[in-house]
Amino acid sequence: MIRFKCWLLVLSALLVCGAGCSNTNSNVSAKFTKDSETRVYEVFGMDCPGCHGGLEKLVKKIPAIKHAEANWQKKRLVVSVREGAELSDEDIYDAIRRANFTVGKRIN
């Protein structure tokens, strides 16, 4: 019984972490501003909300990226570019491939 309670404690900690790290869409969208360049890419292979995080983590590592948001239902990746930074599409494509997804076309 004590071990079951310990497991529940671990689960509660995970819930707190999960809730804290699962951004709502409204919070994320606020990070795209009119001041920064926004690009939209088509991405195939994202089939559930859990697919977002891996791709966004890799894309956000690109120095020129200010913010990134993936949508599994629309099969889209939206990125905003830091002011004055140069962003190569190939860097985005490389991140998409390393996330195990397939690059479609650049939409915007």
Add this chain to the structure above:
Amino acid sequence: MKRLLLISFGSLVNLVLVAASANAAGISVDAGLTPAEDRWIFRTQVRYMQRKNDPTAAGRRMKTYAYPFILAYGVRPDLTLMVRQTLKDQKSFMSGSSSRNTDLEDLFVLGKYKLYRRNTPDYTFGIASTLGVEFPTGSDPFTSETWDLQPGVYTSWRSGPWATDFNIAYTWNGFADKGEGGLNPGDELSLDWALAYQFSFGEKSRVSLAPVLELSYKKIGSDRLSSDDVENTGESVFYLSPGIKFTLSSFILEALVQIPVWQDQEGSQLERDMTVIFGARYMF
């Protein structure tokens, strides 16, 4: 060509190994798709299992709680490493008395390699092979004395809200040595098929809810002493398992009930009752 050779090799390994016994995994959706590079996944479950209906007059029964803790990491897009440590708490009853054992199970290390993946606008299909080693580190006096090898092949298909998986895994117990007195636990074969339908909550939602149905066949070979089978060991079980999976962008909650719809034990063993599984995954 290299990929074709890898697929052929993986298939051949499994064809050769499909001969003896099984391991009903429980919640196996997505297993054929390797995660992104640099992705960490922490997964834990609580599994409640019972064995009862003693065919002898001893009135035996058994209750077990198992707590597997799993950490996985996407080393490369095509390679994931995983470590699993399980804590097991078992209570046995016989003739009105009971005994309790708490053991650390063997440490299990597994590598998953992406053999094939195709992402299209209409579907996603993936095949991954696994190779795991169970080290004799646990405190269970019987199963923890041998090095065990576990190869497997996992396939996943996604199309719209539908998802289906087919997985096969084999556990070769004592592949490198034998247990005390030459006794080895029987090998295990598991076949799992899973079907899920994913409900989402709006086009921009980062949440989904998926009812899951799994069919699992598990065969455990008889234990061996020298080259002879040990009596009252070895069994086959077929599970029907309804469940549910709740997914957020970095968190998954899952629950499954494994119902043994058919089982066949050698000799006078206890029968398996329902297994209840609650699990959580945190991805970062």
